[in-house]
């Protein structure tokens with residue numbers, strides 16, 4: 754009888770654990786392609802910035818900075834169908850400022866617990882610390898932050914591209930500031946102005 758009860762308890766525990774499918778931040782992880790290490794992503798609050806698939810490597814070449822995320826539970830099994838809105842990225846220095854839901858994964862996790870960040874972020878601000886982390890339900894996943902940097906037409910990160918940002922941009926002309934080197938070619942010039950101008954007036958949709 755005792756052995757029977759123990760067996761029932763074990764089966765019940767296994768069943769409930771499988772059904773919950775809660776990702777474990779210590780087992781879940783994320784990665785970018787090696788070619789994208791150190792790349793820069795241009796973002797705009799209305800989502801009219803660059804997709805992560807078209808980030809800029811230092812020097813200005815286009816590189817695929819897709820972030821791939823794998824959610825695993827405490828047993829190391831994939832967590833499928835985990836909602837995209839509970840998977841988001843943030844910078845360690847807080848320089849990236851996202852609209853509500855503007856820095857979340859593109860889709861729920863698939864059968865392998867996998868999802869991606871490829872769509873343009875809806876965000877402003879900038880971060881040159883090359884430290885982007887993936888969070889699930891508020892907890893950072895295991896692993897070092899990604900070496901990615903971000904900048905935006907919304908330079909001051911108030912989620913509106915307006916006169917204040919234009920003034921900040923103008924102050925960098927004749928010098929150099931990563932915050933406004935939108936194509937990451939090492940110069941602040943016309944190529945960056947043509948990215949700023951169409952973003953004027955943008956805010957969170």
Ligand SMILES: [Ca+2]
Pocket residue numbers: 906907908909910911912913914915917918
């Ligand atoms: Ca602004």
Ligand SMILES: [Ca+2]
Pocket residue numbers: 933934935936937938939940941942944945
């Ligand atoms: Ca530039």
